[in-house]
Amino acid sequence: MNTISSWRLLPFAVLIIFTAPLVIVLSSLLGNYSDNWSHLYEFVLLDYVNSSLILVIGVAFLVFIIGTVTAWTVTNYNFIGKDIFEWALILPLSIPPYILAYTFTGLFDPYGDANNLIRYLFDLSSDFVFFPNVRSMYGAIIVFAFTLYPYVYLVSRSALINQSKSMKEASRLLGLNQVQVFYKLALPMIRPAVIAGVMLVIMETLSDFGAVDHFAIETFTTGIFRTWYGLYDLQTAMQLASLLLIIVGVFYLIEKNTRGGSIYTSNNSNFSPNLEDNLQGFKALIAFLICFIPIFIGFIIPIVELSFWAYEVNLGFFNDRFISNAMNTLSLSLGTGIICAGLALLINFSVRFKPNKLVEKLSSLLSLGYAVPGLILAVGMVQLMVYLDTFLFSSLDIVLTGSIFGLMIAYVIKTYALANSSIESGYQRISNSMDESSRLLGISGWRMLINVHSPLMKTALLTSVLLVMSDVVKELPATLILRPFNFETLAVSTYTYASEERMLQAAAPAIAIVIIGLIPIIFLSKMIRSSRPN
Amino acid sequence: MDNLILEIKELNHAYGESDLTIKDLNLNISIGEKVSILGPSGCGKSTLLRLIAGLEKPNSGEIIKKAEVMTNHKIFIPPEKRNVGLVVQEKALFPHLSVYENICFGIHRNKDKNKIVSDLLELLKIDSLKNKYPHEISGGEQQRVALARSLAPNPDLLLLDEPFSALDEELRKTLYKEVSEVCSEKNSSILLVTHDPYEAEVMTDKQLRMENGKLI
Numbered sequence: 026m027n028t029i030s031s032w033r034l035l036p037f038a039v040l041i042i043f044t045a046p047l048v049i050v051l052s053s054l055l056g057n058y059s060d061n062w063s064h065l066y067e068f069v070l071l072d073y074v075n076s077s078l079i080l081v082i083g084v085a086f087l088v089f090i091i092g093t094v095t096a097w098t099v100t101n102y103n104f105i106g107k108d109i110f111e112w113a114l115i116l117p118l119s120i121p122p123y124i125l126a127y128t129f130t131g132l133f134d135p136y137g138d139a140n141n142l143i144r145y146l147f148d149l150s151s152d153f154v155f156f157p158n159v160r161s162m163y164g165a166i167i168v169f170a171f172t173l174y175p176y177v178y179l180v181s182r183s184a185l186i187n188q189s190k191s192m193k194e195a196s197r198l199l200g201l202n203q204v205q206v207f208y209k210l211a212l213p214m215i216r217p218a219v220i221a222g223v224m225l226v227i228m229e230t231l232s233d234f235g236a237v238d239h240f241a242i243e244t245f246t247t248g249i250f251r252t253w254y255g256l257y258d259l260q261t262a263m264q265l266a267s268l269l270l271i272i273v274g275v276f277y278l279i280e281k282n283t284r285g286g287s288i289y290t291s292n293n294s295n296f297s298p299n300l301e302d303n304l305q306g307f308k309a310l311i312a313f314l315i316c317f318i319p320i321f322i323g324f325i326i327p328i329v330e331l332s333f334w335a336y337e338v339n340l341g342f343f344n345d346r347f348i349s350n351a352m353n354t355l356s357l358s359l360g361t362g363i364i365c366a367g368l369a370l371l372i373n374f375s376v377r378f379k380p381n382k383l384v385e386k387l388s389s390l391l392s393l394g395y396a397v398p399g400l401i402l403a404v405g406m407v408q409l410m411v412y413l414d415t416f417l418f419s420s421l422d423i424v425l426t427g428s429i430f431g432l433m434i435a436y437v438i439k440t441y442a443l444a445n446s447s448i449e450s451g452y453q454r455i456s457n458s459m460d461e462s463s464r465l466l467g468i469s470g471w472r473m474l475i476n477v478h479s480p481l482m483k484t485a486l487l488t489s490v491l492l493v494m495s496d497v498v499k500e501l502p503a504t505l506i507l508r509p510f511n512f513e514t515l516a517v518s519t520y521t522y523a524s525e526e527r528m529l530q531a532a533a534p535a536i537a538i539v540i541i542g543l544i545p546i547i548f549l550s551k552m553i554r555s556s557r558p559n
Numbered sequence: 560m561d562n563l564i565l566e567i568k569e570l571n572h573a574y575g576e577s578d579l580t581i582k583d584l585n586l587n588i589s590i591g592e593k594v595s596i597l598g599p600s601g602c603g604k605s606t607l608l609r610l611i612a613g614l615e616k617p618n619s620g621e622i623i624k625k626a627e628v629m630t631n632h633k634i635f636i637p638p639e640k641r642n643v644g645l646v647v648q649e650k651a652l653f654p655h656l657s658v659y660e661n662i663c664f665g666i667h668r669n670k671d672k673n674k675i676v677s678d679l680l681e682l683l684k685i686d687s688l689k690n691k692y693p694h695e696i697s698g699g700e701q702q703r704v705a706l707a708r709s710l711a712p713n714p715d716l717l718l719l720d721e722p723f724s725a726l727d728e729e730l731r732k733t734l735y736k737e738v739s740e741v742c743s744e745k746n747s748s749i750l751l752v753t754h755d756p757y758e759a760e761v762m763t764d765k766q767l768r769m770e771n772g773k774l775i
Contacts, residue, residue, distance in 0.1 A: 191647060194651070198641075198643060198665075201639055214653065
């Protein structure tokens, strides 16, 4: 009985730890409001709201267009390169927005490589600038849209692939041409999936710090950072973070609710898969360009530019600092990956071992952290660590604050959802009869987990560790705030170099981040290749 | 020849490199005529309807509708410009639209949508379902909606591809009669393909047989 109770208690205990920093942030709304609020209110708050709003609207509009049109094109038409585009369209996901922002400024600044090339090719004067200023709202919108559109592409493609051919044929016979079929029928039918994808993009955009900071755009995240580090006012920073958290929460709820739009899917048992139309000539070229341009801007340009920078410094980047940062990153991400995978295994086992609706609900709530911006998590975590230091080590000064411990907890909260999704799908493949058999053989509880489930879950465990690692490597704002003094990771090092305009030196850590970021992309592309109904 | 709604001449079709599914097929249907083609599964019945609807391109031959070439070696009119209705077993109702919206879907803007839809809802006895969604109604009701949707744009020719085969026998028999009456009332020409002789007998005036892609 005691064993069963402890299994049931586990999700409760973890949920308390996971939600503690968020509760601390939100509780700041009930605290005192400092004089800095009048400064914020009079001078910058409106700018934060306006910039965030314009950024979100622009990015949402662009990702909607790019994501749905590319998904429609690769799902419904056959043309040169289609098989490659199908998975290559998700490659930009491996480039964090802040790295694309750095490469864009390196390329398109007045004396960036692209403008230099134009001046050289056409023998123009040195003050001639061809490309418009990229350090602007438009530049930021393009950066976010071309790194985040795969969220919309993935969900749209998955929804379109499940649309029956007969629906499309019926609409053709009712008078719709191919373009009309897309926007009058296919798009409304996949609306819930598209909305969910766009909401994810909005959450990511609102959470970003690195790219908007580099472009000097005043959004909520840069505002929180400046209030804390500029005005040294943690309480006001937490109150600002609470506002952002509430906004993100609204988008999170919309995303969750729209996923349940069952009436938008056909439950017809006579489903006939979509067959592609063969495109040739000009139409094939158009389809090729529709798919190639997003990959070119979101993946090829940054990779080429980063490689070019890395080549310029020869092997000079491969110094002690790089190795030390890489080791820090590796150990942090590996540690977080193992903790997340272990935790997800234990919690999923507890849900399976003693099924209970409340426990199941609580377990699903643990994945909420993924939607919380890293910056907010960091703000809450700092305060939590201060409380814990005061409570546990009152005689000492600082133990947990600014330690690896706080940083790793923040990573675990932020990336648990990734590990959980992999472990959850791994558990779905283990039949319940296997549990029954082991129980009849006298093996249950920990022994069942260690001797039966763990060996069967090896691949799922490895996948979850890798997925978590690739996300931790990219995380910037939480690392910047929570890292111990003088402790650098690849993301922090990239940020530091870029903020000092030392782009060539930023290339090596950035490439390392992108390479590690490719890990989940490889998994996703494998899933995409095997997801065709035929 | 002026009263012909459909003329098919020397039609041949194969899927990819496989054998011909339709072989030198000739067929004429007059305005208001109801024709059925009987045959076993895989004999090419459904392919013939898809060729007429413009959902497949033939290897050779000619399809003429109301004296206008729809398909030959030079011309291929896309399905949306053929004004042909097709009802299949799968129904293919749009799940995100209500019954009313499904029926409206193919009606051109300048027409009186409300009147057309109301008449069809009444004719097919589904007026009470107009605000419901496809997943909220039964299989038989879904099939009536699919038929109403196909009839709404007032097609020159209605193609029926074993539309009732997924329904139970009693409901099937009711629908045979009702659909036949509705089509007579609208003076619609029908081409039905089926493997059920009873369905062909009840619903159409002329029955043809098809075997291995040929009308015999």
